Amino acid sequence: MSEQTLNNRDETVVEMLPAEAAAPASEPDAVLPAEQPVAEEPLDPEALLEVRHLKKYFPAKKDFFGRPVSFVKAVDDVSFKIRPGTTLGIVGESGCGKTTLGRTILRLQPATDGQIFFDGKDINILKTAEMNALRPQMQIIFQDPYSSLSPRMPIGEIIGEAVVQHKLVPKSDVKDYVLGVMKNCGLPYHYYERYPHEFSGGQRQRICIATALALTPRFVVCDEPVSALDVSIQAQIINLLKDMQDKMGLTYIFISHDLSVVEHISDNVGVMYLGSMVEYGSTEDIFDKPMHPYTEALFSAVPIPDPDRHSKRIILSGDIPSPINAPSGCKFHTRCNRCMDICKEVAPAFKDYGNGHMVACHLYSQD
Ligand SMILES: Nc1ncnc2c1ncn2[C@@H]1O[C@H](COP(=O)(O)OP(=O)(O)O)[C@@H](O)[C@H]1O
Numbered sequence: 001m002s003e004q005t006l007n008n009r010d011e012t013v014v015e016m017l018p019a020e021a022a023a024p025a026s027e028p029d030a031v032l033p034a035e036q037p038v039a040e041e042p043l044d045p046e047a048l049l050e051v052r053h054l055k056k057y058f059p060a061k062k063d064f065f066g067r068p069v070s071f072v073k074a075v076d077d078v079s080f081k082i083r084p085g086t087t088l089g090i091v092g093e094s095g096c097g098k099t100t101l102g103r104t105i106l107r108l109q110p111a112t113d114g115q116i117f118f119d120g121k122d123i124n125i126l127k128t129a130e131m132n133a134l135r136p137q138m139q140i141i142f143q144d145p146y147s148s149l150s151p152r153m154p155i156g157e158i159i160g161e162a163v164v165q166h167k168l169v170p171k172s173d174v175k176d177y178v179l180g181v182m183k184n185c186g187l188p189y190h191y192y193e194r195y196p197h198e199f200s201g202g203q204r205q206r207i208c209i210a211t212a213l214a215l216t217p218r219f220v221v222c223d224e225p226v227s228a229l230d231v232s233i234q235a236q237i238i239n240l241l242k243d244m245q246d247k248m249g250l251t252y253i254f255i256s257h258d259l260s261v262v263e264h265i266s267d268n269v270g271v272m273y274l275g276s277m278v279e280y281g282s283t284e285d286i287f288d289k290p291m292h293p294y295t296e297a298l299f300s301a302v303p304i305p306d307p308d309r310h311s312k313r314i315i316l317s318g319d320i321p322s323p324i325n326a327p328s329g330c331k332f333h334t335r336c337n338r339c340m341d342i343c344k345e346v347a348p349a350f351k352d353y354g355n356g357h358m359v360a361c362h363l364y365s366q367d
């Protein structure tokens with residue numbers, strides 16, 4: 001499904017730029033170290049999730065013998081942490097690696113390198129049985145509620161399936177349990193026996209949310225959960241996600257190209273460009289004081305209803321480069337209106353410039 005914005009923000013410059021060419025669909029084998037990697041720094045005891053130098057490369061071209069000779073660097077050395085009960089918004093143009101980041105963190109696909117600590121455990125190296133035991137705690141809600149629901153199962157069975165599989169409640173209590181989850185997610189009791197095709201997009205997304213939350217997760221990746229819905233329904237789904245976060249103490253990664261939705265729901269925001277995180281900080285800092293030229297350009301294209309906030313629209317020039325052959329130095333240098341000589345040669349370090357506001361840009365590291 002195309003990433004069209006569904007509110008009035010579809011003017012954004014970034015959405016008008018050509019999308020990245022589709023990459024090959026094959027999955028590479030994990031290229032993980034055989035032994036448990038030793039963390040250089042102690043883990044943050046206050047973080048539920050800590051991602052360190054995460055990489056996910058997909059083979060792009062293969063040689064005569066089927067060996068990959070080039071890679072799509074969909075996630076390329078990304079690090080961040082999330083505290084329990086908070087939401088990290090991830091923004092960036094289509095193809096910058098948001099979905100790949102979410103799926104790799106959940107180990108729905110193997111990481112190429114890096115570490116993903118969930119509750120202190122590096123999940124990259126967990127054995128299948130240990131990972132399966134952890135699965136209910138880490139859930140995902142997808143953009144498209146039409147394709148993510150089995151058309152042949154009634155709603156009650158869909159929501160209860162994994163509950164039964166993971167033996168979360170005794171078999172005799174499953175129906176009552178599912179009805180309770182449905183009620184919390186705004187789904188009336190009589191939907192229990194009905195089928196997905198009988199519902200609208202908004203109701204289907206409620207069913208998807210109920211299916212994920214029935215497992216009482218601690219962490220949920222919400223991948224563009226409202227992008228396919230009518231504007232009138234979007235706020236209801238966002239409010240449901242927020243209510244459930246308050247009730248269950250959930251921790252979210254909220255992926256969206258709609259900056260207004262991200263601002264509304266996120267405590268912190270990470271900005272991605274060509275597989276890298278170029279800026280990270282509190283929602284206020286990122287929206288009020290963006291530092292990276294890419295973030296500035298991204299946000300300058302959004303109409304601002306607040307009269308105290310002014311921004312001049314910055315037009316990004318040039319196409320998005322290929323993630324197979326990303327520009328040298330700063331990956332953004334081919335489109336940056338403040339590019340300096342050093343930017344073409346040296347990749348800027350991702351540094352904290354106060355209050356946990358992290359930026360990868362030579363403009364600041366030169367000071
Ligand atoms: N399974 C895959 N095989 C090969 N390339 C992929 C695969 N999934 C994603 N990619 C590529 O990785 C890059 C990032 O994609 P994606 O994570 O879907 O971006 P976003 O969610 O930000 O739009 C894109 O260039 C995309 O074509």
Ligand code: SF4
Pocket residue numbers: 292293294330331332333334336337338339340343348360361362363
């Ligand atoms: S490092 Fe240079 S090219 Fe990259 S964003 Fe900063 S100023 Fe622009």
Ligand SMILES: [Mg+2]
Pocket residue numbers: 098099100
């Ligand atoms: Mg995506």
